[in-house]
Ligand SMILES: [Zn+2]
């Protein structure tokens with residue numbers, strides 16, 4: 001929606017009553033800049049001034065007033081659409097509202113809405129949140145509290161930390177970049193991403209991998225063990241290197257057997 005073509009049919013003095021018209025700035029762009037409320041106030045004031053000073057009550061002026069009023073309506077709907085588009089794109093990757101807060105799945109109610117029976121049967125007690133995917137809704141479709149949500153909420157700091165490391169390493173694969181504060185953990189992330197084709201732009205995939213890391217209880221200690229194992233060290237050597245007991249290494253590695261091979265650097 002651009003007001004310029006219409007404005008060119010009018011004497012130049014009309015431009016001063018349309019915000020931005022003198023500069024050719026889009027109506028909705030101005031709204032984005034000054035805010036909708038300010039824009040509506042400004043337009044109302046300009047319209048008042050126009051009626052007082054210019055309006056000759058002829059058809060051209062009536063048309064002008066009507067057009068400005070409908071422009072304001074259109075700009076209003078324009079402005080309502082824009083913020084949604086902007087947030088879908090995400091202002092920064094890690095906090096994009098289009099993703100579930102706890103993973104890489106889309107947030108919102110779409111998949112719930114697809115299954116009408118689920119929503120309909122539980123209208124009264126179901127509280128759906130647009131912050132989370134269907135897996136991480138605070139409440140299950142039955143209305144019961146969701147364990148996956150409570151778990152993810154407890155571990156949100158760890159999720160953000162792993163995601164940050166994955167993002168940093170993914171952006172520059174040549175050398176260890178995770179900046180974990182520990183050289184072995186950094187090397188784990190380096191090796192972990194070398195075996196994959198995931199790209200920095202694959203935000204959802206990286207978020208899912210951070211989720212998987214947290215849900216697999218892959219602590220930094222276990223990451224140290226895995227990279228040393230990848231180096232070819234046996235359990236005694238790993239224990240010696242980390243100054244811990246061999247049994248602790250054995251127990252930790254055993255706890256990971258159900259983990260995806262990728263996380264174990266065996267992918
Ligand atoms: Zn426009």
Ligand SMILES: [Zn+2]
Pocket residue numbers: 100101102103104105132133134135136
């Ligand atoms: Zn989720």
